[in-house]
Amino acid sequence: MKLLRSRLARLDTGLSAVAALTLVLYLVFLIVPVLLSLKTSFTNQNILFPNSSFVGLANYRQLLHDTQLRASIEFTLALAIAVTIVANAAGLGFAILLNRTSLSYRVLRTLAFLPQVISGIIVGFVWSWMLSPTGLVNHILTGTGLISQPVNWLGTPQLAQLSAAIVVSWVLSGFTTVVYLAALQNIPRELYDASSIDGANRRQQFRMITFRMVAPATTISVVICLITVLKLYDILTALTGGGPAYATRSIAMYIINVGFSNDAYGYASAIAMVLLALTAIIALSVTTVLRRREVDL
Amino acid sequence: MIAQHVAAARPAPGRTVPARPARQATRTLRRSGRLALALLVILAFVSPIYLTIVNAFKTNTAIASSPASLPVHPTLGNLSAALNQPGQVLELGLRNSLIVVVCSVALLIPLGSAFSFWISRKRTKTRAAIMVAFAAGLMIPPQITVLPIIKILTLMGLDHTYPGLILSNLGGGYLSFAVFVYVGFMRSIPAEVIEAARIDGATGLRVWWTIIMPLVRPATATVGVFLSLWIWNDFLNPLLIIGPITGQTVTVGLYDSVSNQVQPDYGLQFGFMLLAALIPVAGYLLAQKQFRAGLTAGSAR
Numbered sequence: 001m002k003l004l005r006s007r008l009a010r011l012d013t014g015l016s017a018v019a020a021l022t023l024v025l026y027l028v029f030l031i032v033p034v035l036l037s038l039k040t041s042f043t044n045q046n047i048l049f050p051n052s053s054f055v056g057l058a059n060y061r062q063l064l065h066d067t068q069l070r071a072s073i074e075f076t077l078a079l080a081i082a083v084t085i086v087a088n089a090a091g092l093g094f095a096i097l098l099n100r101t102s103l104s105y106r107v108l109r110t111l112a113f114l115p116q117v118i119s120g121i122i123v124g125f126v127w128s129w130m131l132s133p134t135g136l137v138n139h140i141l142t143g144t145g146l147i148s149q150p151v152n153w154l155g156t157p158q159l160a161q162l163s164a165a166i167v168v169s170w171v172l173s174g175f176t177t178v179v180y181l182a183a184l185q186n187i188p189r190e191l192y193d194a195s196s197i198d199g200a201n202r203r204q205q206f207r208m209i210t211f212r213m214v215a216p217a218t219t220i221s222v223v224i225c226l227i228t229v230l231k232l233y234d235i236l237t238a239l240t241g242g243g244p245a246y247a248t249r250s251i252a253m254y255i256i257n258v259g260f261s262n263d264a265y266g267y268a269s270a271i272a273m274v275l276l277a278l279t280a281i282i283a284l285s286v287t288t289v290l291r292r293r294e295v296d297l
Numbered sequence: 298m299i300a301q302h303v304a305a306a307r308p309a310p311g312r313t314v315p316a317r318p319a320r321q322a323t324r325t326l327r328r329s330g331r332l333a334l335a336l337l338v339i340l341a342f343v344s345p346i347y348l349t350i351v352n353a354f355k356t357n358t359a360i361a362s363s364p365a366s367l368p369v370h371p372t373l374g375n376l377s378a379a380l381n382q383p384g385q386v387l388e389l390g391l392r393n394s395l396i397v398v399v400c401s402v403a404l405l406i407p408l409g410s411a412f413s414f415w416i417s418r419k420r421t422k423t424r425a426a427i428m429v430a431f432a433a434g435l436m437i438p439p440q441i442t443v444l445p446i447i448k449i450l451t452l453m454g455l456d457h458t459y460p461g462l463i464l465s466n467l468g469g470g471y472l473s474f475a476v477f478v479y480v481g482f483m484r485s486i487p488a489e490v491i492e493a494a495r496i497d498g499a500t501g502l503r504v505w506w507t508i509i510m511p512l513v514r515p516a517t518a519t520v521g522v523f524l525s526l527w528i529w530n531d532f533l534n535p536l537l538i539i540g541p542i543t544g545q546t547v548t549v550g551l552y553d554s555v556s557n558q559v560q561p562d563y564g565l566q567f568g569f570m571l572l573a574a575l576i577p578v579a580g581y582l583l584a585q586k587q588f589r590a591g592l593t594a595g596s597a598r
Contacts, residue, residue, distance in 0.1 A: 012500070012501040014500055014501060014502040015411060015414070015415050015500070015501030015502045016415065016501070018407075018408065018411045018412070018415070019411065019412050019415035019416070021408070022408045022409070022472070023412075025408070025464075025467045025468040025472065026430075026434070026468045026469070026472055026473075027468075028449065028468060029442070029446060029449070029464070029467065029468025030433070030434050030437065030442060030469040030470075031430075032445070032449065033441070033442035033444075033445035033446050033449065034437060034442060034445075036445035036448065036449075037441050037442065037444065037445050040444075040445070094338050097331065097334060097338060098335055098338075100331075104332065105332075105335065108335055108336070108338075108339045110582070110585050111339050111343050112338075112339060112342050113581070113585075114342060114343055114346055114578070114581075115342055115345075117574075117577050117578055117581045118530070118574045118578065119530035119532065119548045119551075119573070119574070119577075120530065120532065121530075121548050121552050122349070122551070122570045122574055123345065125555055125566060126348060126349055126570065127345065129561075129563055129566070130345070130348070134361055135364065136348065136364045136365055139364050139365070140365075170341070173342075174342055227435070227436055231439065231440065233440065233532065234530075234532040234533065237532070238552060238555075241556075252438055252440045255440045255441075256440060256533070256537075259444055260537065265444060268444065269444070272440060272441040272444075273441075275438055275440065275441065276437065276438070276441050279436055279437070279438060280436065283436050
């Protein structure tokens with residue numbers, strides 16, 4: 001037995017070497033950078049002071065009084081919650097609507113994923129044109145007489161935040177629709193047949209079968225939506241550039257602003273640690289709650 | 298449990314059954330109503346893409362006066378303007394993006410699948426620990442790692458280079474995603490298949506390449522499509538790792554070109570966006586059948 005195992009181990013050296021290389025890459029380009037970021041967050045590293053020194057918790061103390069950071073966190077969290085709710089409700093609804101086997105529905109399903117295929121930069125630019133004073137939205141609204149004057153949908157802080165929520169929900173609905181469609185296609189047909197025989201109506205079937213059977217997909221979909229919005233950068237950069245008056249600047253954008261435009265690496269790293277902690281806490285707690293819900297349903 | 302709930306749902310008493318032709322008519326009506334609603338939803342999903350296509354062939358005045366219509370007098374001016382920008386931003390960007398995507402995905406697929414094969418045969422405890430470490434990769438925002446990655450690449454002498462960008466793509470979230478998809482698929486491969494090959498004296502790498510890879514082809518399709526799209530559309534990493542001097546990927550080139558316009562030239566923007574989106578959209582439409590098969594099979598596990 002021992003002999004066999006050692007022979008097998010020898011046969012595996014090539015595979016183990018590839019696995020070791022993969023692990024090294026993962027360590028060097030993910031784990032080590034996170035640790036370096038943590039270390040930098042305790043220093044005053046800056047483009048002007050390349051020889052940085054340890055400043056203890058000074059950066060973290062500064063965080064507490066940073067009103068710009070607070071605004072970024074509030075906006076990012078509100079956006080994450082709003083978008084996750086809208087995209088999941090819409091995604092489940094669209095998936096039910098599109099869950100038919102005929103060719104026309106198959107074509108439509110393929111198209112539903114397109115918002116995910118194009119880059120966030122393109123999404124941001126197209127929507128910023130659509131929402132501009134001369135763009136399509138105003139063209140339609142003034143044309144139909146719903147409003148008399150064109151509105152700059154990205155012009156005031158509140159409107160820009162609302163517009164951002166709509167655009168990001170639009171993008172993520174394409175993703176959630178595909179996830180829920182995959183889940184719907186795995187529900188055994190017999191459940192619906194049996195319930196029809198028992199006289200259940202459409203609404204009861206949705207509540208008793210569909211809603212419960214897609215619970216694992218809901219967990220995945222909700223958590224991915226939350227994580228995606230928490231680290232959102234490209235769509236907002238192209239849509240609003242974080243404005244007006246920094247009203248739509250996500251935490252991720254603030255980190256890059258502080259780190260690259262102001263070259264304050266130490267402080268940017270401290271903000272990065274806040275984002276990491278927020279993401280980890282939200283992802284883990286929401287996963288735990290939703291997993292428990294899957295069992296309860 | 299579900300059957301119980303279903304059984305609790307009693308039929309509504311006294312529901313009238315309409316006569317047969319009337320019922321058929323209602324059914325047809327409902328069916329076309331559903332399709333119309335579905336079309337409306339999809340219209341919302343494709344409208345920005347439709348707008349990009351039609352407006353890429355219009356002059357700026359036509360875009361302003363009839364933003365949603367088909368081009369009445371189609372012009373190729375926007376496309377040629379996009380292709381003739383100073384520094385050939387679009388052409389070089391397309392070339393650079395293709396190089397980055399092809400090299401990154403061609404390395405991530407073998408690394409991810411061989412690694413997944415290796416850990417799928419480890420003890421449960423080891424495997425669980427490694428999977429937790431890789432789950433972190435899906436969660437950690439790139440804004441946290443990009444600054445230190447640039448420092449690490451500088452130490453290697455690879456900062457502001459494409460090999461550096463490709464190398465940094467191999468660690469982190471992309472690798473995590475590949476490993477998760479492959480491990481899910483490999484769980485369903487019976488151990489006897491592998492044992493039989495090993496008694497014949499095949500090495501681990503040989504078993505992986507000749508037996509495992511053909512069995513997990515749907516996973517490879519899913520991983521390949523998703524990673525290609527994500528890496529093609531990636532904005533932050535090329536923006537900061539490559540920087541402004543060397544010449545950028547198409548996604549960053551598009552951003553630079555549009556954000557540098559003092560007066561927005563929407564025609565040029567749509568032309569650039571159309572040409573920049575052509576490759577990923579065409580690639581997705583060609584690969585979507587395999588990709589969907591992988592997604593459905595993967596989520597069933």
